[in-house]
Amino acid sequence: MLSKMNIGSLSLRNNIFLAPMAGITDLPFRVLTRKFGSSLCFTEMVSANGLVRRTHKSYEYLKSSPDDSPLAVQIFGSDPDILREAAGIVTALGADLIDINAGCPVKKVLKTGAGAALMRDPAKFGAIVKNVRKATHLPLTVKIRSGWGYDALNAIEIAGIAEDCGADALSLHPRTVKQGFSGTADWDLIGLAKKNIGIPVIGSGDIRKPEDALKMIEETGCDGVMVGRGALGNPWIFKGLTAFMSNGAMTDSPSMIEREEVIRRHLEMNIELYGKKMGVKNFRKHLLWYTKGLKGGNKFREAAVSVNEISELLEMVPEYLQTLSGGVSDAERL
Ligand SMILES: Cc1cc2nc3c(=O)[nH]c(=O)nc-3n(C[C@H](O)[C@H](O)[C@H](O)COP(=O)(O)O)c2cc1C
Incomplete structure (x- = not known):
């Protein structure tokens, strides 16, 4: 309870x-x-x-x-x-x-x-x-x-x-x-x-x-x-x-728009706390976890880890999420 x-x-x-x-x-x-x-x-x-x-x-x-x-x-x-x-x-x-x-x-x-x-x-x-x-x-x-x-x-x-x-x-x-x-x-x-x-x-x-x-x-x-x-x-x-x-209610897994908002906010807070360089660097592991189990996640991750510019990363996330249709269940991601 x-x-x-x-x-x-x-x-x-x-x-x-x-x-x-x-x-x-x-x-x-x-x-x-x-x-x-x-x-x-x-x-x-x-x-x-x-x-x-x-x-x-x-x-x-x-x-x-x-x-x-x-x-x-x-x-x-x-x-x-x-x-x-x-x-x-x-x-x-x-x-x-x-x-x-x-x-x-x-x-x-x-x-x-x-x-x-x-x-x-x-x-x-x-x-x-x-x-x-x-x-x-x-x-x-x-x-x-x-x-x-x-x-x-x-x-x-x-x-x-x-x-x-x-x-x-x-x-x-x-x-x-x-x-x-x-x-x-x-x-x-x-x-x-x-x-x-x-x-x-x-x-x-x-x-x-x-x-x-x-x-x-x-x-x-x-x-x-x-x-x-x-x-x-x-x-x-x-x-x-x-x-x-x-x-006892089961909630839906977040939509791609909701995911994008959370990822973006997380990255912004990282940059606020650690500064641009460290904030982006330190965020990569989170990005890998966020995209685990999502379709095309491997390709996206490969590309994302080589990016240094925040602006580029911020563009990549929504672009990638838009390529996905529908959500992903917890069972799928684990
Ligand atoms: C990467 C990582 C770091 C952790 N660091 C700490 C820590 O600093 N202090 C602590 O008490 N437990 C730490 N733990 C243990 C977790 O608090 C937790 O007890 C453990 O992961 C089991 O729970 P879980 O199956 O929900 O992950 C860590 C676990 C992981 C995976």
Whole structure:
């Protein structure tokens, strides 16, 4: 069911969120998904070290605007004192919620003892949650995985520690670190977490179409869901999800005109944020996702990646979309 949801003191208009995704969930993408119904968006993971050391790049990730609210800022690191300091910085900068990353499986991050490495060090994990709790009055969430491997599934233990140390909600992506993003997410574990802790549980993993979100909530009893890869090139997934969950209605996939408007707006926002050169460069991956599964998409993508001028790109998109007749179903694109 689509329902309102509270995380600590934060009241959210619904229980469907945009998951944190590095390199993807920046200001333009968050604003787009909000228009389609996502009630809470997460920044990509931001280095606590970077914030404390005032690294320019880390602050770039925090760029926001009035139509980007409420905003959850995800921080990662391995030193409880640095995370406390970073939480203070993020709070002072006006975030609405702080999320601690304890689920990232990327080697570079694990090597520093951060991300999912924290699941192997429950004492340090607990110290981090406690420290961040002390540093901020903001709602606090923690995002975890199933565990290191199938022989080390400790999500429930870690979830209990998160609750005991003051987290207001838990997000669980039930794949192991070793699994990375392969295989399927083990939703049963989300149900188990829900049974074992008292704070709200947000499920993450494999939500690609409206029915999936409802199914995850019905099967696991989780309080909310977050959408990651299902939103790539597909920000309107939130419209479909919220409609289906509120009254079972299936929405039409967007018309080519609607697609064009969204793509154009996304590109414009990218250029506003990153400037012309970086804005176009950075937009290419989105363009590839937007045209995935569309007729003639391969040819279009080949041509689009070699374009440097925005004006040229802006002409190419409508020209290409006009060559298509009819929409494309979610089933077709995935
Ligand atoms: C490209 C990419 C980047 C991601 N970056 C982050 C991140 O910065 N922090 C985080 O907690 N999870 C991150 N995730 C994991 C997602 O938030 C989500 O838990 C996972 O993709 C499973 O959900 P999905 O099947 O809806 O994609 C990332 C996933 C992808 C695909």
